[in-house]
Every structure is written in structure tokens, then in C-alpha cells.
Amino acid sequence: MTTECLVSRQQVLLSVACCLLPLFGCRREIRELNPPISSASRPLPVRVSTLQPGPTMGAPAALNNPYEGNAYAISKGQQLFEQYNCSGCHAHGGGGIGPPLMDDKWIYGSSPAQIYLTITEGRPNGMPSFGGHIPAEQVWQLVSYVRSLSGLEPAATVSPRSDEMQARRAEEKK
């Protein structure tokens, strides 16, 4: 009598791969409960434009967003956007007193470092400086959320629910 193999080789490989999956690719879900204490101090200058007269002054300082592509940071930023009244001027991304954030036009640059500076240093004609008033980790969370408004963050990390009032149910709106 021949022994019949109930589980094929592919199935074994697939289940092993599934078991190993949690070891990789969950950066989206990382949530640091006790981040290092730091206030949003003035980082090295980040240029808004790469154009400059005379000799090159060196590359802009590398300021990396520790929460790039992190779903928790984006949803946290969404909450802070409301609590710190960013929506008071920028509405829910559509703009009003302040410029819209959901289009692809960036007056002072769209890189995480540039947005970080826009929040901490303020910008001419109305954007206040929040440096020293918001801890650095929260500024980065706001940066992640602001970038997600115009699709600069991976779609899989953006919250499917929005918190503001709307005509349709929250579940139906992205």
C-alpha cells in the first residue's frame, strides 16, 4: 500500500511562510509606548529650494521622519490636527484661511523635514511657530498625517475613517 501524502509540499512551504510573516513587514503597526523625551527644538536648516547662488552650501541636513509609513502615527496625527486646531485654518485639508493640504502644491516643500520646519518655525503670512510648544514626536506624527492628506504616505497606512462631520457615514468615506 502506497502512503498517500495528505499535505502537499507547496502547502507546507506556504504555512511555514505564513508563520514567518509576522517577523517582517509590520512596520506599519509599530507603536512605541515610551518614546525618548524631546521637545521640538530647532533642527539644522532645511532648504525649501535646491536653487542657490554661488557655491553650493552643502546638502540639506538629513531629517528623517521616524514615523514614515506608520499607521498609528498617522491616526495620532489626525487626532492632533483637530486638537491643536490646525483645522481652524487648513480645514480638513481643503484649506480656508491657510492653504489647502490635500493638493499637490507645496509652498514650502513637501519633504518630511520641510513640513517639520513649517510647523516648528512657522511661515510668513500667518503660519504660527509651534516649536517648543509641541513635543518632537507629535510634530512628526502631524507631519505624517499632513503628508497622507495628499497621498504622500503609503495608502495602506492611511486611516479609512475620518473624524470630522460628513454627509456620508464615516466608514464610507476615505
Add this chain to the structure above:
Amino acid sequence: MNGFQSAMHPAGVQASELHHLWNIFLCVSIVVYGITLAAVLIAVRRSHRRTEPLADAPSERRATIAVAIGAGMTFVTVLALLVASVATGRTVGTLGRLGTAHLEIDVTGHQWWWEVTYPNSEPDKSIRTANEIHIPVGKPVELRLATRDVIHSLWIPNLHGKRDLIPGRVNKFWIEADRPGVYRGQCAEFCGLQHANMALTVIAESQDAYDRWLEHQRTAAPEPVTDAQRRGRQAFLSLPCVNCHAITGIDAYATAGPDLTHIASRSTLAAGTLINNKGSLSGWVVNPQALKPGSNMPANEMTPQQLNDLVAYLESLQ
């Protein structure tokens, strides 16, 4: 503490009704359990004596009668408990229908603390506090429950059962305390990481004491007296504190976190997580994430001097 948070020590009309109902259910359950256990033991004993199963007419009839009696008793018991349950529900619910003078308090759930507002038709007389509800003894109180984020549930076992706080709607809830005391309430619907540390204190006191408390809460924050307190106020306004917390009387109006106008008058910090004293206040201000991981208050960078001044100022906010 005896009966600090216990449905077995009712301190209000509804809680004592619920306690009666609980006693009835307990007694009935004990009797039913006893009868069932006795029946099982008798059956086990008999099955040993008998070898052949009986299938004649008289034993068939006896079995039918036994089943009928059992079914009848079950029906009567369930009916009795149903009647008791409905009667309790009606009594518990009547408080709101009495139409007597009552007090209205708004309770808003946040992850993970309770915002408590005493509205007044004159807006400057309404007050906003956190994690502490003061009520006068012997007066019906209508709690209007709302939430800013997820579903929470308010449970003050000494005064009443649970009532959920649902996003987008206001749930009403009546309580009345019969005797003065301090009762602990707790969120009873899992609401995230710090659900367990989302407690509040209910202080039932005489009308006079309540009026004094209310009058005091309506006053603005006291002016700093010492130099340290003055520097502390400046630190509060220049550090991230001012972005989320309000203090009446100075330029701090934010509503994301608890109102701190009279923080030193409250017995706990961080929704019942810590006793309100200098040590825990200092620890909390610098790094809340170490004491209540996941809390929405971030860790704050400040100099030791700033911390001492800030704590001196907050401690003066009686």
C-alpha cells in the same frame, strides 16, 4: 476600603433596588442548584440498584409526571424572576420621571479620563472639571453621557448599574445618593490600552458642602504668591502644557486635556491612576508614558528648575 467600589454596599435608590434583585436571584439560584444537585445524586444512587431498564406503563407514567413537575417549576421560577426584574427596572427608571428639582451634569468620556461639566444658564457660572463628580445627597442627578472618541461605559457600583457612552449621541442616566461618602466609578467598556486606569471619584456630600465646592470651582485660578509659583505659571504658558490644558484666569483655553484650574483640589491624577501629591505630579508632568503607557499626554522636556516651579504652581491651584 469597605464598599469604596462595591455593588454590595448600595448608597443610592437604584443601587439598593439592584442589590435586592441580586439577592433574589442569588437565593433562587441557590435553591435551584440544590434541587438539581439532589435530583442528580438520587438518580445516580438509583441507577446502581437497578440492572434492567424499566419500560412498563407505571414507571413510564411516573417519569412523565416528574418531567412535568420539573418543567412547571422551571416556568414558575423564570416567570417570578422576570416579574422581579421588570419591577426593579420600573423602580430604577422612575427617578427621572418624578419631575422634581434635579441637578444636571455632563460627563464626557475621553481616552482615558472623564470630563465633567456642570452647565449653568449663565455661561460664566458653568464649571469644567475632570475625574471627579460632586453631588448633593438626596437630590436626583441627571448625568448626560457623551464621548469624544470611542465607546466608554460609566459604572459607579455604589450608585447604579452601567450606562454606555456612545459616539454621536447623548445617553441619560439618573443617580441619587442616600448617604454621604466617596464612591469609585470605573469605565466598564474596553476602550483601549489604559481602559483599566480610567476611573473617577464620586463625592456625595451635604447640600451645604456641595454649594461651597461649586462656588469655589467657579472662581478663577488663584494668583501665584511665591516667586517659584510665578515662574511656574510662566513655564506652564511656555511649555507644551498650554496646548492641551485650560486654566481659568490666564491665557490657557485648550480643551484636549483636563481643566487644571483647581487641580490641587482633586484627590487623584490621571483618572484615578495616581494619588495627587507632589511626587506623582512631578513624575506625571515629566513622563506620563512611564506611569500610564499609551496615555495621550506626551513626555515633556524641561529643566529641573522649570519642573520644580511648574509643580509649585500646579500645587497652588487649590
